[in-house]
Amino acid sequence: MTGQQTLQPAPGVDPALHRARIEEAERRMRRGGWRRHLPQRGHLLLLPLSIIMVLPFVWMLLTSFMTDTEINRLPPTLWPHHLYTAGYSTVLASSDFPYWFLNSLIVSGAAVIAQLVLCSLAGYAFARIQFRGSTVMLILLLATALIPIQLTVIPTFEIFHLLGLINTLGALILPQLTSALGIYLMYSFFQSFPRELEEAGRIDGCSRFQVFWKIVLPLAKPALAALGIITFIYAWNDLFWPLIAITSSRTFTVQVGLTTFQGEHVTHWSQIMAGTVLTTVPVLLVFLIGQRRFVQAITGAVKG
Amino acid sequence: MATTLDEATIARDANRRIRRSDNITGWAFAGPSVIIVLGLSFIPMIWAAYLSLTDSNLVSRGHFIGFANYAALAKDPLLRQAFTNTLLLALMYLPVGLAAGLGVAILLNQKIRLIGFYRTCFLVPFVASAAAEGLLFAFIFDSDFGIVNAGLQAVGLPRQGFLQNPSQALAVLAVVYFWTQFGFNIVIYLAALQDIPQEVAEAAAIDGAGKWAKFWHVTLPTVRPVTIFLLVWGLIDVFQFFDLVYTTTKGGPLNSTLTLVYYIWQLAFNYFTAGYGAAVAYVLFFTSLIAIVAALAYGRRRRITL
Numbered sequence: 001m002t003g004q005q006t007l008q009p010a011p012g013v014d015p016a017l018h019r020a021r022i023e024e025a026e027r028r029m030r031r032g033g034w035r036r037h038l039p040q041r042g043h044l045l046l047l048p049l050s051i052i053m054v055l056p057f058v059w060m061l062l063t064s065f066m067t068d069t070e071i072n073r074l075p076p077t078l079w080p081h082h083l084y085t086a087g088y089s090t091v092l093a094s095s096d097f098p099y100w101f102l103n104s105l106i107v108s109g110a111a112v113i114a115q116l117v118l119c120s121l122a123g124y125a126f127a128r129i130q131f132r133g134s135t136v137m138l139i140l141l142l143a144t145a146l147i148p149i150q151l152t153v154i155p156t157f158e159i160f161h162l163l164g165l166i167n168t169l170g171a172l173i174l175p176q177l178t179s180a181l182g183i184y185l186m187y188s189f190f191q192s193f194p195r196e197l198e199e200a201g202r203i204d205g206c207s208r209f210q211v212f213w214k215i216v217l218p219l220a221k222p223a224l225a226a227l228g229i230i231t232f233i234y235a236w237n238d239l240f241w242p243l244i245a246i247t248s249s250r251t252f253t254v255q256v257g258l259t260t261f262q263g264e265h266v267t268h269w270s271q272i273m274a275g276t277v278l279t280t281v282p283v284l285l286v287f288l289i290g291q292r293r294f295v296q297a298i299t300g301a302v303k304g
Numbered sequence: 305m306a307t308t309l310d311e312a313t314i315a316r317d318a319n320r321r322i323r324r325s326d327n328i329t330g331w332a333f334a335g336p337s338v339i340i341v342l343g344l345s346f347i348p349m350i351w352a353a354y355l356s357l358t359d360s361n362l363v364s365r366g367h368f369i370g371f372a373n374y375a376a377l378a379k380d381p382l383l384r385q386a387f388t389n390t391l392l393l394a395l396m397y398l399p400v401g402l403a404a405g406l407g408v409a410i411l412l413n414q415k416i417r418l419i420g421f422y423r424t425c426f427l428v429p430f431v432a433s434a435a436a437e438g439l440l441f442a443f444i445f446d447s448d449f450g451i452v453n454a455g456l457q458a459v460g461l462p463r464q465g466f467l468q469n470p471s472q473a474l475a476v477l478a479v480v481y482f483w484t485q486f487g488f489n490i491v492i493y494l495a496a497l498q499d500i501p502q503e504v505a506e507a508a509a510i511d512g513a514g515k516w517a518k519f520w521h522v523t524l525p526t527v528r529p530v531t532i533f534l535l536v537w538g539l540i541d542v543f544q545f546f547d548l549v550y551t552t553t554k555g556g557p558l559n560s561t562l563t564l565v566y567y568i569w570q571l572a573f574n575y576f577t578a579g580y581g582a583a584v585a586y587v588l589f590f591t592s593l594i595a596i597v598a599a600l601a602y603g604r605r606r607r608i609t610l
Contacts, residue, residue: 050425131330155351
């Protein structure tokens with residue numbers, strides 16, 4: 001590299017001055033120089049783009065507080081004249097929305113708890129315990145990621161029908177109890193986990209489970225948080241399977257319920273928008289609280 | 305005399321005992337997950353293979369009809385339409401989605417301020433449910449009351465049919481889909497860019513690499529594995545395209561947004577031709593598998609030739 005040579009002072013230059021120049025240049029590089037105080041050019045593109053990304057949600061929120069007459073006016077109203085909440089009260093009082101919301105909470109909550117337990121147990125076993133068939137099982141588990149849901153959905157419906165699970169929340173919870181992705185997430189976390197602590201625990205006479213429960217799990221909180229957030233978002237947002245497995249309104253989840261607001265002839269947009277706001281808020285809250293972990297999890301799963 | 309001799313046996317015994325207890329605990333830990341995941345994927349997969357050879361109507365078992373379903377699907381114009389639509393969707397979304405994601409990730413990687421704010425904004429559409437977003441965009445692109453048509457009219461442009469127009473609906477869905485996936489592509493690319501060692505970028509600068517040279521010779525090769533990943537992920541996701549169609553166009557107008565999964569869903573759960581639906585699902589499965597393997601093979605070859 002040429003870097004080394006340029007550090008030599010040119011003939012006739014005072015070495016002290018030369019050193020001072022280098023130091024100044026390094027200091028400027030570190031600070032980014034005067035440019036630091038100018039607005040960065042990237043913002044010219046990023047700011048409008050990010051606004052475009054969230055604008056549809058702003059519009060959703062605004063229209064949820066409008067009346068249908070305001071919405072159907074030409075040209076459309078951009079700002080509600082006052083906070084008109086009939087959309088919300090209709091959704092909450094005259095539809096089964098409260099049931100849907102509760103069902104979604106039950107299914108997503110059960111999915112989160114079950115996956116925290118089952119995925120961390122399985123991930124730990126694959127990362128740490130050498131048991132017969134572990135490699136084959138891990139490969140088979142990861143291979144299931146390539147099996148699309150549309151291939152399994154028809155027979156799964158028939159199997160669940162035979163088991164009497166169709167039209168119950170159990171049909172929604174059972175497939176969410178554990179997941180290949182969750183197992184893989186915990187597996188890669190435990191692989192990079194220092195062994196020494198566990199060995200200390202083993203020497204002190206703890207069983208595998210005690211080591212896992214008392215030593216490993218408390219230190220796995222970041223990974224567990226990431227898994228919990230991803231599981232909640234996925235379970236809450238699922239539409240395809242609940243749409244198939246549930247047929248009676250009171251057992252719907254929010255996503256399925258929402259789609260029933262679309263009328264065949266007349267569509268009450270203020271109600272739909274109020275419904276979408278109520279459906280989106282929980283998942284956005286979870287995302288905003290756990291954003292750092294969420295990003296770590298999705299980027300970590302890629303880098304593996 | 306046997307006491308010393310048996311030390312080896314004792315050690316071997318202990319080893320065997322540890323291995324046996326490891327087998328038991330390993331399976332106790334991993335068993336429930338393995339049974340559920342494999343049970344809910346491989347059993348249905350085999351069942352689907354059998355179903356595809358019957359005329360099952362979802363609730364009754366049906367009769368064995370050999371490969372009649374597969375023979376029928378070769379001549380099914382709707383299946384061809386669904387396949388074309390899905391492919392078009394991938395072609396419209398994937399190149400732009402990946403290029404734009406990389407572009408914004410490069411901007412965000414320049415030690416830019418407000419990076420947290422931007423990341424949040426870009427990720428929100430990825431996190432919210434596709435069902436809610438489909439309804440939202442059905443409203444935004446509504447041909448009568450939608451804000452987009454109102455905007456077009458305000459600046460003197462003709463109103464468009466959008467989701468009601470057979471030649472526009474799929475493109476509108478591609479735009480909405482791009483919007484939902486944009487943040488994911490950005491975040492994945494950003495993570496890959498942050499892995500480029502500072503020294504490599506500095507070395508390139510010292511060697512006199514301009515911005516474009518740096519992009520071609522440093523940035524692109526580094527993000528190639530991630531590009532392959534996003535390509536495969538995008539293919540898998542596009543081949544499962546359902547929620548946005550269900551909440552906006554229901555496959556219409558004139559089947560212009562009929563995607564493969566939507567068609568399978570209709571076959572099995574609307575028309576109750578589950579056997580035929582399973583056959584279509586199997587064809588789709590092998591097609592997507594070939595596409596994914598091709599993408600992976602391409603990625604591997606490029607990395608070797610580099």
